[in-house]
Amino acid sequence: MGRLTEAAGGGAWAARSAGSPPDLLPLSSTSRTTMVSSEEDGTNGGASEASDEREAAGKRRRLGFLATAWLTFYNIAMTAGWLVLAIAMVRFYMEKGTHRGLYKSIQKTLKFFQTFALLEIVHCLIGIIPTSVIVTGVQVSSRIFMVWLITHSIKPIQNEESVVLFLVAWTVTEITRYSFYTFSLLDHLPYFIKWARYNFFIILYPVGVAGELLTIYAALPYVRKTGMFSLRLPNKYNVSFDYYYFLLITMASYVPLFPQLYFHMLRQRRKVLHGEVIVEKDD
Numbered sequence: 001m002g003r004l005t006e007a008a009g010g011g012a013w014a015a016r017s018a019g020s021p022p023d024l025l026p027l028s029s030t031s032r033t034t035m036v037s038s039e040e041d042g043t044n045g046g047a048s049e050a051s052d053e054r055e056a057a058g059k060r061r062r063l064g065f066l067a068t069a070w071l072t073f074y075n076i077a078m079t080a081g082w083l084v085l086a087i088a089m090v091r092f093y094m095e096k097g098t099h100r101g102l103y104k105s106i107q108k109t110l111k112f113f114q115t116f117a118l119l120e121i122v123h124c125l126i127g128i129i130p131t132s133v134i135v136t137g138v139q140v141s142s143r144i145f146m147v148w149l150i151t152h153s154i155k156p157i158q159n160e161e162s163v164v165l166f167l168v169a170w171t172v173t174e175i176t177r178y179s180f181y182t183f184s185l186l187d188h189l190p191y192f193i194k195w196a197r198y199n200f201f202i203i204l205y206p207v208g209v210a211g212e213l214l215t216i217y218a219a220l221p222y223v224r225k226t227g228m229f230s231l232r233l234p235n236k237y238n239v240s241f242d243y244y245y246f247l248l249i250t251m252a253s254y255v256p257l258f259p260q261l262y263f264h265m266l267r268q269r270r271k272v273l274h275g276e277v278i279v280e281k282d283d
């Protein structure tokens with residue numbers, strides 16, 4: 001018999017808030033899931049505007065006034081922050097005609113808004129966002145790591161082209177993502193935003209990851225030469241840590257982790273854009 005684990009439009013959240021244990025990596029490649037199109041299934045398909053509105057109203061009721069108000073504020077602030085960043089980047093490039101110095105000119109805004117995104121992990125932990133703590137945690141922590149422990153800390157790599165690559169990918173993604181959440185909460189979601197949220201990542205995710213990996217790769221010689229953030233023996237703590245090898249391990253960890261995030265988004269895409277229902281098979 002099949003067990004419904006995630007249905008189009010917030011069913012998962014309802015199930016979790018009713019006390020069922022949250023899936024940490026929901027619908028991961030290891031779980032036995034089947035995608036069933038609601039059209040094939042003989043149901044309405046969830047595409048009508050009336051049902052979308054009912055769904056949004058139901059979601060707001062479940063969330064409660066305070067959580068909805070906070071999330072609306074948070075998403076508006078984040079959309080605005082990333083828009084400011086996008087405008088600053090375009091203006092910089094139009095005025096200077098080069099990417100050199102771009103990171104330095106936008107770093108304060110970037111650090112502020114990307115660090116603010118740590119709240120997304122809190123949102124998952126307290127249950128006001130119906131998504132996995134691990135998926136969100138990996139996504140947010142890899143960004144924080146790139147901002148603070150790589151680009152901020154290693155000045156010689158700040159002018160690498162790869163930095164521009166991930167900055168552009170992150171910025172377009174976040175403007176789309178946060179405006180998607182904002183309009184959804186306000187119950188006025190233009191189809192284009194929904195489409196963009198669940199299509200842009202197909203290109204932007206690999207572009208962003210390529211930018212991040214190339215930037216870490218560019219940092220390796222500097223890290224090796226300076227021994228930064230490393231602890232050599234003997235020392236009073238009697239522990240050793242080599243940031244150079246840590247970076248190599250981090251780069252390697254993209255291989256198993258990135259596909260999980262990417263396939264998670266592909267499943268979200270099928271669910272939201274095509275109304276597919278995901279059924280997990282019990283043995």
Ligand SMILES: CCCCCCCCCCCCC/C=C/C(=O)SCCNC(=O)CCNC(=O)[C@H](O)C(C)(C)COP(=O)(O)OP(=O)(O)OC[C@H]1O[C@@H](n2cnc3c(N)ncnc32)[C@H](O)[C@@H]1OP(=O)(O)O
Binds near residue numbers: 201250
């Ligand atoms: C210490 C070192 C650590 C290093 C680790 C290294 C390994 C790293 C490997 C991987 C690296 C990845 C690097 C990333 C690079 C980039 O970002 S490149 C640019 C392109 N990026 C993207 O496209 C990002 C795509 N990812 C995401 O969107 C998210 O981060 C996500 C967590 C993966 C999204 O998942 P999820 O939240 O499940 O998707 P949604 O469909 O959007 O939302 C699900 C439901 O949750 C609601 N919701 C979520 N957030 C909010 C919110 N802020 N406000 C309101 N509601 C929210 C959303 O509405 C959905 O609700 P329902 O409709 O009820 O289902």
